[in-house]
Amino acid sequence: ADDAALTSFVQRLGGTTTLEADFVQTVQDQQGQVLQQTEGRLAIANPGKLRWETRPPYEQLVVSDGKVVWVYDQDLEQVTIRNLEMRVQDTPALLLGGRQADVASNFEVSQFQQDGLRVFHLIPHDKSQLFESLEFAYQADQLVSMTIADATGQVTDIQLSNVARNQPLDGMAFVFDVPEGVDVIDARAGF
Amino acid sequence: CSLLPGDQQLQQQQLEQLQDWQLRGKLSVRTNSDSVTGYLTWEQQHQQYDLFITGPMGQGSSRLQGNPTEATLTLPDHDQPLTAPNAESLMAEYLGWYLPIEGIRYWVKGQPSPASKATSQFDDYGLLSNLQQNGWTIRFSRYQQHQGIWLPGLIKLKGYDYTLTLAINEWTLHD
Numbered sequence: 001a002d003d004a005a006l007t008s009f010v011q012r013l014g015g016t017t018t019l020e021a022d023f024v025q026t027v028q029d030q031q032g033q034v035l036q037q038t039e040g041r042l043a044i045a046n047p048g049k050l051r052w053e054t055r056p057p058y059e060q061l062v063v064s065d066g067k068v069v070w071v072y073d074q075d076l077e078q079v080t081i082r083n084l085e086m087r088v089q090d091t092p093a094l095l096l097g098g099r100q101a102d103v104a105s106n107f108e109v110s111q112f113q114q115d116g117l118r119v120f121h122l123i124p125h126d127k128s129q130l131f132e133s134l135e136f137a138y139q140a141d142q143l144v145s146m147t148i149a150d151a152t153g154q155v156t157d158i159q160l161s162n163v164a165r166n167q168p169l170d171g172m173a174f175v176f177d178v179p180e181g182v183d184v185i186d187a188r189a190g191f
Numbered sequence: 192c193s194l195l196p197g198d199q200q201l202q203q204q205q206l207e208q209l210q211d212w213q214l215r216g217k218l219s220v221r222t223n224s225d226s227v228t229g230y231l232t233w234e235q236q237h238q239q240y241d242l243f244i245t246g247p248m249g250q251g252s253s254r255l256q257g258n259p260t261e262a263t264l265t266l267p268d269h270d271q272p273l274t275a276p277n278a279e280s281l282m283a284e285y286l287g288w289y290l291p292i293e294g295i296r297y298w299v300k301g302q303p304s305p306a307s308k309a310t311s312q313f314d315d316y317g318l319l320s321n322l323q324q325n326g327w328t329i330r331f332s333r334y335q336q337h338q339g340i341w342l343p344g345l346i347k348l349k350g351y352d353y354t355l356t357l358a359i360n361e362w363t364l365h366d
Contacts, residue, residue, distance in 0.1 A: 027245055027252060035243055035252070036230060057215065057360035058230055073228055075345070075358035076219045080226060128268070150267040154252055183356075185226045 005111035009120040010100040015141055018169045019044045019096055021160040025054075030153030042093075042160075048084055049174040050093040063176040064093065068188065070176040079178050082187040091134065092146050092158075107134070117144060141165075199317035205340050206302040209364060210237045214299065216359035218244060220288045223352050227288065231357070235296055236365075242290075253286065259293065288353060294325050299357065301331050301343045316341075326350045337362040 020043045027036045040054040048066035061072040064084050071080040084094070095103060103109065107122040114137070122134040135147040142163055148156040178184055218231040227246075234241040238258045245252035254265040255278060262278030264285055275281040282289035294304040301319045303309035309324035318341055322329040333344030342362050348355040 036232060036245055038230075058217070059360075060217075071228065073217055073219065073358070075360065076217055076228065076356045077345075078219055078228070078356065080228060131267075150252070151270050152252075152265055152267055153270075154267065185221060187226055 002110045005120060006104060006109040008111060008118075009109050009122075009136070010103055012120075012136075012138060012141060012143075013095060013100045013103070015166075016096065016143070017046045017166050019143065019163065019165055020167065020169065021143075021163040023158050023160055025156060025158045027154065027156045030155075035154075043169055043173055044093055044096045045169050045174065046097055048094055048097040048099060050097060051173045052093070061176075063174060065174050066097070070178075072176065072179075072182075076183075077181070078183045078185065079176075080185040080187055091131075092136075092148075095136075096143070197317050199313050202317050202341060203302060206297075206300045209300060209340060211235070211365040212300075213363040213365070214359050215361040216357060219354075219356040221354040221356075222288055225287060227286075233299075240292065240296065255282065255290075255292075262292075290355070291325060291327060291348075291350075294327065295348075298322065298324075298327075298329055298348070299343075299346060299359070301334070301341070318343075338364045340364065 021041070022039070023042050024037065024039045026034055028034050036058075038054050038058040040052070042053070043051040048064060050062065050064040050069075052062040054060045059074055061070075061074075063070045063072070067084055069082050069084050071082075073079075103122070106126070107124055110121045112119055112121070117137040117139055119135055119137045122136070124131070131148050131150050133149045136143060137145045137147075142165065144160060146158045146160075213232070213234045215232050216230075217228065219228045220226065229244040229246045232243040240255070240257060242255045243252065244254075252267055256263045257278055261274060261276060262281050263272050263274045264281050265272045266285060273281060273285060278292045279289040293306065297304040303311050303319070303322055303324055307325055309322055311319055312321040314320040316334075318334050319331050321331070327348050327350035330347045331343040331345075334341050335344055342359070344359050346357045346359075348357075
């Protein structure tokens with residue numbers, strides 16, 4: 001494996017204690033046809049804290065305090081609670097949220113330059129993961145985009161803008177209290 | 192077309208003619224052991240369907256395409272699509288849950304399926320509010336008018352140890 005890439009990527013992760021950004025997420029099939037586009041605001045803080053707010057029409061709020069994840073679907077009148085794990089939809093947030101130690105044990109890291117960006121390419125050791133590769137593109141120390149590719153050649157591209165790094169964040173952003181009258185699905189294993 | 196719904200017959204006739212549409216929204220599936228939530232894009236042209244379901248943050252997208260005689264399922268962890276004559280058994284085997292694909296194509300519009308017996312309740316505006324059909328109990332709400340037709344925004348189905356909830360954010364009617 002490319003140790004220089006691993007070290008450089010882990011160093012960048014380590015250099016970020018909090019991250020806030022607007023995102024535009026585009027899912028394309030292998031022919032490049034856009035299947036879906038959503039946008040919203042994300043906030044990530046060390047360790048493993050996340051707030052991923054997708055705006056209508058695909059309204060959804062994902063909040064994690066670093067141990068538990070709440071997924072609130074207002075339109076479905078439903079909240080799903082589960083444990084935070086190295087699962088594909090938690091992985092980008094987990095890595096950015098300070099779990100650098102997990103990178104070496106879970107991924108093979110390589111790097112390349114593209115359009116003036118330093119891109120880190122991660123391939124999971126565990127092939128049963130739902131994704132084939134993850135890419136994090138940086139402009140100097142600033143994360144610009146994340147890309148998730150799966151076995152059918154489908155690519156999810158998450159472009160970040162208005163990025164604020166290492167700014168103080170309100171801790172309440174990472175706590176979720178369940179609204180009245182909402183179906184609660186508690187999917188925490190062994191709860 | 193009526194601005195205010197009221198006439199149950201007219202409403203059902205309009206739905207009957209509506210055979211070519213697309214909806215975008217969110218689907219939640221609960222079995223007694225698992226629960227899945229994802230974004231849904233569904234294109235229906237008469238008997239032909241194309242459903243695309245993706246998880247939050249674009250993870251684990253699945254696609255179900257087909258017609259009453261053949262179904263094809265594309266999954267993130269299979270690089271080859273899977274085909275079978277019956278969509279429901281294909282989904283049950285590979286997804287662990289299934290959509291009652293034949294009936295739901297009508298129910299999603301707020302219309303009982305013409306293919307079998309049904310017990311329906313309508314609200315004061317002549318819109319379908321509750322339905323029992325094919326072993327499913329279905330509740331309809333959040334009706335809104337789209338291009339002159341009243342269509343539901345929230346549908347909850349219960350049956351066979353499944354609870355399915357479908358929130359529809361966008362309707363596009365092609366007819």
